[in-house]
Amino acid sequence: QVQLVESGGGAVQAGGSLRLSCAASGGTVSTYHMGWFRQAPGKEREFVAAISRIGGATYYADSVKGRFTMSRDNAKNTLYLQMNSLKPDDTAVYYCAGKNSGNYSIWTNYPYWGQGTQVTVSS
Numbered sequence: 001q002v003q004l005v006e007s008g009g010g011a012v013q014a015g016g017s018l019r020l021s022c023a024a025s026g027g028t029v030s031t032y033h034m035g036w037f038r039q040a041p042g043k044e045r046e047f048v049a050a051i052s053r054i055g056g057a058t059y060y061a062d063s064v065k066g067r068f069t070m071s072r073d074n075a076k077n078t079l080y081l082q083m084n085s086l087k088p089d090d091t092a093v094y095y096c097a098g099k100n101s102g103n104y105s106i107w108t109n110y111p112y113w114g115q116g117t118q119v120t121v122s123s
Contacts, residue, residue: 002027002112004096009117022079022096030074033099036081038092050104086121
């Protein structure tokens with residue numbers, strides 16, 4: 001099964017940018033539907049973005065649409081989440097995840113998860 005490792009988190013001021021990476025091993029990211037989720041303290045895990053294994057179509061939560069871009073580098077077997085115009089509300093642990101089927105926005109449909117990377121946005 002695929003193993004996922006996120007990196008690229010950190011602390012940034014509002015309006016800044018970060019790029020998260022998710023390196024895969026034991027499997028190929030292009031053969032899974034992949035997603036990014038986030039969880040802030042005391043809140044439910046929420047959908048951020050997803051990319052389909054078929055055609056590479058991308059989907060975004062309304063809260064990040066126009067600011068975040070998800071991409072996939074098949075040669076590097078790595079996913080990316082480019083985050084621009086960051087807001088304090090974006091502060092959370094960000095996770096990448098993989099699945100074979102099911103609604104892309106529901107985190108319980110994803111059996112494969114990374115350990116997460118912290119993103120902190122200050123005002």
